[in-house]
Every structure is written in C-alpha cells, then in structure tokens.
Amino acid sequence: MSLRIVVCVKYVPDATGDRRFGEDFTTDRDGVDGLLSELDEYGVEQALRIAEASGDAEVTVVTVGPDDAKDALRKALSMGADKAVHVNDDDLHGTDALGTSLVLAKAVEQAGFDLVVCGMASTDGTMGVVPALLAERLGVPQVTLLSEVAVEGGVVTGRRDGDAATEYLQAQLPAVVSVTDQSGEARYPSFKGIMAAKKKPVQSLDLDDLGIEAEQVGLAGAWTAVDSAAARPARTQGTIVKDEGEGGKQLAAFLAAQKFI
Amino acid sequence: MAEILVLVDHADGVVRKPALELLTLARRLGTPVAVVLGAGDAAAGIAAKAGEYGAERVITADAAQFADFLVVPKVDALQQIAGSVNPAAVLVTSSGEGKEIAARLALRLGSGVITDAVDLASSEGGPVATQSVFAASFTVQSRVSHGTPVITVKPNATSPEAAPAAGAVESVAVEFSAAASGTKVTSRTPRVSSGRPELTEAAIVVSGGRGVGAADGFSVVEALADSLGAAVGASRAAVDAGWYPHSNQVGQTGKQVSPQLYIANGISGAIQHRAGMQTSKTIVVVNKDPEAPIFELADFGVVGDLFAVLPQLTDEINTRKG
Numbered sequence: 001m002s003l004r005i006v007v008c009v010k011y012v013p014d015a016t017g018d019r020r021f022g023e024d025f026t027t028d029r030d031g032v033d034g035l036l037s038e039l040d041e042y043g044v045e046q047a048l049r050i051a052e053a054s055g056d057a058e059v060t061v062v063t064v065g066p067d068d069a070k071d072a073l074r075k076a077l078s079m080g081a082d083k084a085v086h087v088n089d090d091d092l093h094g095t096d097a098l099g100t101s102l103v104l105a106k107a108v109e110q111a112g113f114d115l116v117v118c119g120m121a122s123t124d125g126t127m128g129v130v131p132a133l134l135a136e137r138l139g140v141p142q143v144t145l146l147s148e149v150a151v152e153g154g155v156v157t158g159r160r161d162g163d164a165a166t167e168y169l170q171a172q173l174p175a176v177v178s179v180t181d182q183s184g185e186a187r188y189p190s191f192k193g194i195m196a197a198k199k200k201p202v203q204s205l206d207l208d209d210l211g212i213e214a215e216q217v218g219l220a221g222a223w224t225a226v227d228s229a230a231a232r233p234a235r236t237q238g239t240i241v242k243d244e245g246e247g248g249k250q251l252a253a254f255l256a257a258q259k260f261i
Numbered sequence: 262m263a264e265i266l267v268l269v270d271h272a273d274g275v276v277r278k279p280a281l282e283l284l285t286l287a288r289r290l291g292t293p294v295a296v297v298l299g300a301g302d303a304a305a306g307i308a309a310k311a312g313e314y315g316a317e318r319v320i321t322a323d324a325a326q327f328a329d330f331l332v333v334p335k336v337d338a339l340q341q342i343a344g345s346v347n348p349a350a351v352l353v354t355s356s357g358e359g360k361e362i363a364a365r366l367a368l369r370l371g372s373g374v375i376t377d378a379v380d381l382a383s384s385e386g387g388p389v390a391t392q393s394v395f396a397a398s399f400t401v402q403s404r405v406s407h408g409t410p411v412i413t414v415k416p417n418a419t420s421p422e423a424a425p426a427a428g429a430v431e432s433v434a435v436e437f438s439a440a441a442s443g444t445k446v447t448s449r450t451p452r453v454s455s456g457r458p459e460l461t462e463a464a465i466v467v468s469g470g471r472g473v474g475a476a477d478g479f480s481v482v483e484a485l486a487d488s489l490g491a492a493v494g495a496s497r498a499a500v501d502a503g504w505y506p507h508s509n510q511v512g513q514t515g516k517q518v519s520p521q522l523y524i525a526n527g528i529s530g531a532i533q534h535r536a537g538m539q540t541s542k543t544i545v546v547v548n549k550d551p552e553a554p555i556f557e558l559a560d561f562g563v564v565g566d567l568f569a570v571l572p573q574l575t576d577e578i579n580t581r582k583g
C-alpha cells in the first residue's frame with residue numbers, strides 16, 4: 001500500500017511587502033503580493049523526503065485560500081508533489097484558525113491520508129495551532145514542531161526542541177506532523193519540475209463539496225473578534241555616530257545617560 | 262467573582278516566571294485558580310508559590326502521562342477541571358506547547374482561542390487581548406466571542422506582583438482519553454542553562470548576527486552581555502551557520518523578546534528578525550554598514566566594527582561598575 005501524504009500549505013501575504021488589514025480587520029489578501037508561506041516549504045520538503053525514502057508514496061498538497069492561492073499549490077507541485085486540492089469559497093473570508101482546521105480536516109479526510117504534514121506556523125497569523133487542531137479533529141496523534149522527522153514501518157518519529165527540553169517523539173500512523181525551519185532547507189523547483197507541475201491535477205472544492213455549512217466558517221463563524229487594529233507608530237531614529245576610535249565610549253555614555261549602567 | 266483558570270508552567274520543580282505573570286494578569290479578570298500538572302513532589306512548593314501570587318485555589322493533578330505523552334494529557338486535565346470549575350477564562354503561557362494545549366482545549370470547550378497576547382484587560386464583554394502582529398507593525402485588540410475565552414499570553418506581558426491569597430490545594434485524578442497516549446515522548450533532555458538570564462525574561466538582550474563572523478566571535482558578544490547581566494541572542498544567520506544554539510535565536514521562528522534594552526551587533530535587520538525584537542524599549546545598534554536597515558530602529562547606533570566597539574564598551578562598563 002502506498003503511503004498517502006497530505007501537506008497543508010498556506011498562501012500568505014509577502015512579509016517583505018506592506019502587510020495590512022482590510023476594513024473588517026481581516027488580513028488584506030487582495031491588495032498585497034502573496035506567496036507559498038516559506039515555513040510551509042519546509043513541510044513540502046520533508047513530505048518529499050519521506051516519500052522518497054518510502055519509495056512508494058503519493059504527496060498531495062492542500063490549501064484553503066482565495067483564487068491566487070493556487071500559486072502556492074503550483075510552487076509545491078513544481079517542487080515535486082504529485083497532486084493538489086484547492087478549497088476556495090467566498091464564504092471562507094475571515095475564517096479563524098478553528099474554522100480553517102475544520103475545512104482542512106474535511107479536505108484531508110476526503111483526500112485520504114496516512115500522514116499529514118504542516119508547517120510550524122503560518123507567516124501571517126503565526127498562531128502555530130492548526131496542526132494540533134487538525135490532529136484533534138481527525139482523532140490522530142500530533143507529532144509537532146519537529147526539527148527532525150522520519151517515517152518507518154508505519155511509525156513516525158521526530159525530535160522536538162522545546163523551551164525547556166529536547167524531546168524525541170513517536171507515534172503510529174495515521175498522524176499529523178508539523179516541521180520547523182530547522183528541519184532542513186527546502187529544495188528549489190527545477191526547470192523540469194516547473195514544466196511537469198503544469199500538467200499535474202489540481203482539484204477545486206467548495207464548502208458544499210466538503211459538507212460544511214457557510215455559518216460554520218468565515219467571519220460569522222469565527223469565535224474571536226478583532227475590535228481594533230492600529231499601525232504601531234514607526235520608531236524614530238536616534239543618534240547615529242561613526243566609530244572614530246571612541247564608538248564604544250560614546251555608546252557607554254548613552255547607556256549611562258539612560259541609566260542602564 | 263468569576264474564576265480564571267491559569268495553567269502554571271513549571272520546569273525542574275520550579276514555577277517558571279511567565280506563570281507568575283499569568284497569575285498577576287488573571288487578577289485583573291477575576292479570581293485566579295491555578296492548575297499544576299505533573300509536578301510530582303514539587304507540587305506543594307509550586308502550589309505555595311501560586312498562592313503567593315494570588316491563586317485562591319490550586320488544583321493539582323499528577324500522573325506519569327503528563328511526562329510520557331505529548332500535549333493531550335494536559336488538554337484532558339484542563340478540560341476536566343474546566344468542567345468542574347466553570348471558569349470565566351483560561352490562561353496559558355504562549356509557548357509552542359502552550360499554544361497547542363490552548364487550541365485543543367478551546368476546540369473541546371466549543372470556545373474561541375486567542376494566542377500571543379501581550380496584554381489583557383477586563384471588559385463587560387470578557388477579556389480584551391492586545392496582540393502585536395505582522396512582525397509587530399500592528400497592534401490589535403481582540404476578544405473571544407463564543408464560549409469560555411482561552412488565551413495564551415507571551416512571557417514579559419507584565420511584571421509578576423505578589424498578592425498573597427488562600428492557595429487552597431485540591432488534588433484531582435484525571436481520566437485520560439484514548440488519544441492521551443497517542444504520541445509517546447521516548448526521551449527528554451533538559452536544556453542546559455548557560456547561567457545567563459532566560460532570553461524571553463531578560464531586561465537586557467545582547468545579540469550577534471552574521472557580522473560576528475564565527476563561533477569564537479561570540480565571545481565579544483558574551484563578554485558585553487555579562488558586563489550588563491544580559492541574555493545573549495542570535496540572528497538566524499548566526500544560528501544557521503552553527504555559531505550559536507537555536508534556542509537563542511531571536512525573531513519570527515525564534516524567540517520574541519521585548520526587553521528594556523536590545524543591543525544588535527552585526528545584524529542587518531531583516532523583517533523576520535525585527536519581528537522578534539522591535540517592541541524592545543530601547544534599541545542600540547552596532548553595524549559597519551551605515552545603510553543597514555536595523556539603524557532605522559536604533560535609539561543609538563554606532564557605525565563601526567563590532568570587534569572594536571564591543572570590547573571598548575565592555576571595558577568602559579566594567580570600569581564604571583568599578
């Protein structure tokens with residue numbers, strides 16, 4: 001039996017661009033350039049390595065996002081994933097993490113899976129909770145925040161570097177995994193990969209296809225509400241001096257004036 | 262008054278400072294009820310500490326499951342305790358584990374979840390959380406609109422203030438779900454302490470980046486840090502090069518720090534690095550490139566070679582200290 005790997009990837013606003021909110025305080029996904037979340041490239045990479053090591057695996061990438069999110073799928077396909085699922089529905093606008101995990105759970109179940117691979121966090125929301133929520137909804141073990149991961153004989157193992165300790169984890173498949181940016185650099189799509197990706201299947205699904213009611217997701221179904229969002233005032237640049245041999249002393253004088261020494 | 266459940270994070274038998282901050286914040290919202298899981302023999306000491314910081318009740322549960330399996334045993338315990346206490350909110354420290362626990366708990370309670378609050382206030386509609394988003398370029402105020410608010414709070418959101426309370430200890434036995442034993446922790450190596458302050462808790466952080474040039478280069482950064490009693494941070498470039506441990510990385514995929522003073526040395530100021538430090542009160546920069554974007558954040562900057570500037574600064578500090 002071939003190993004069925006599903007990778008969850010998110011299309012996010014470019015962090016080096018001008019990220020902002022829409023009038024309803026949702027992340028503006030139209031007015032800014034987007035891309036496959038860099039942190040999800042690590043998920044795609046690990047999925048591909050696991051697939052290569054197993055010799056008999058199929059990698060499906062899934063995204064929940066607007067029209068442009070198919071760019072993220074294309075990128076993952078050009079890295080080497082086999083097929084893609086794009087969940088797109090106007091009613092998804094404003095969905096929170098709990099809602100996203102519901103949609104992803106249904107999509108992953110419909111695709112069929114032995115292993116779900118996620119990134120450690122999305123670069124826009126940075127919550128890092130969707131993998132745990134997915135595991136909860138799917139009723140399978142979570143093996144998350146891994147800097148190393150391997151699958152062998154139906155068992156997933158990994159290394160988790162926490163605040164207080166490094167832990168080695170182990171669980172039976174099916175399971176949900178998330179990997180950190182310490183797990184190994186993601187490959188660049190090759191020219192051949194980019195050409196091949198154009199022919200790979202991308203299935204489009206809406207909420208109906210997944211049996212989800214509009215009220216369960218979107219702004220209406222969100223269980224959190226943003227009351228206000230304000231740009232943090234830009235920091236004003238202070239004194240900049242050029243070191244002419246006294247730079248360290250000048251710095252010490254500043255720190256003393258600020259009562260740090 | 263409404264009870265607020267606080268999950269008390271501990272390591273090596275001691276309460277971690279962020280847990281005391283949570284108890285301090287919880288008092289703004291109601292009466293803190295501390296939850297201490299898997300503390301073994303240390304539970305009594307931890308409970309006493311929670312009482313000193315305002316916990317009216319301390320609910321303890323002990324079982325091998327908390328250490329042997331990942332996340333879910335703690336979710337089971339909190340769900341069970343929330344069922345009997347019926348709290349007005351649940352507060353958890355924002356760590357990788359804390360956020361996962363909070364999210365799964367919220368899903369089970371049918372509640373909304375907010376992560377990474379940097380401040381909490383009480384309002385008629387429940388707790389209002391302040392969050393810092395998009396690499397700290399926006400400040401957002403949000404609420405949970407459904408169910409019992411489950412909120413994770415970042416370290417350093419407030420300073421811990423003692424406020425002695427009853428701290429009445431009750432121990433409970435947790436009935437674990439089948440899922441609790443899903444992910445086995447096969448081994449655990451505690452992180453060895455550097456003897457310096459914790460990065461997220463330190464009042465001063467001194468960081469080094471690619472400009473430090475090599476692992477030994479960090480000795481000048483460490484010497485400066487030690488003269489100030491500071492924690493040492495590193496950019497991802499320095500971590501990826503293997504010069505400093507990942508546990509010291511500052512930024513989007515490392516630690517987010519908000520100290521009184523942040524000194525960035527040989528760091529250019531990429532958005533992902535800023536995400537972890539730009540809410541610092543005072544920022545000082547040493548970089549040899551006057552065009553480095555990090556200077557935009559600097560309250561004081563020196564354009565120069567860190568290997569000349571830092572040792573001079575360290576000497577000067579040590580001399581002034583006498």
Ligand SMILES: Cc1cc2nc3c(=O)[nH]c(=O)nc-3n(C[C@H](O)[C@H](O)[C@H](O)COP(=O)(O)OP(=O)(O)OC[C@H]3O[C@@H](n4cnc5c(N)ncnc54)[C@H](O)[C@@H]3O)c2cc1C
Pocket residue numbers: 038039123181469470471472473495496497498499510511512513514515516526527528529530531532533534537547548549550553565566567568
């Ligand atoms: C998804 C993602 C997540 C990321 N997460 C993080 C993160 O958490 N933290 C993080 O830091 N980065 C992160 N990055 C990487 C980030 O984009 C930058 O690549 C990184 O911060 C650069 O590190 P640096 O400033 O040390 O190196 P560089 O950008 O190479 O800058 C080095 C600086 O040192 C100066 N310099 C050189 N020699 C000297 C000298 N002798 N004296 C003084 N100055 C000198 C140079 O002028 C230069 O400005 C992430 C990137 C991505 C895509």
Ligand SMILES: Nc1ncnc2c1ncn2[C@@H]1O[C@H](COP(=O)(O)O)[C@@H](O)[C@H]1O
Pocket residue numbers: 008009010011037039040043062063064065097100104117118119120121122123125126127128129130131
């Ligand atoms: N809209 C989405 N579509 C697909 N995957 C997602 C989506 N949102 C989150 N994920 C996955 O969940 C991980 C953690 O996201 P988050 O909890 O939002 O920080 C990401 O790295 C993705 O792998």
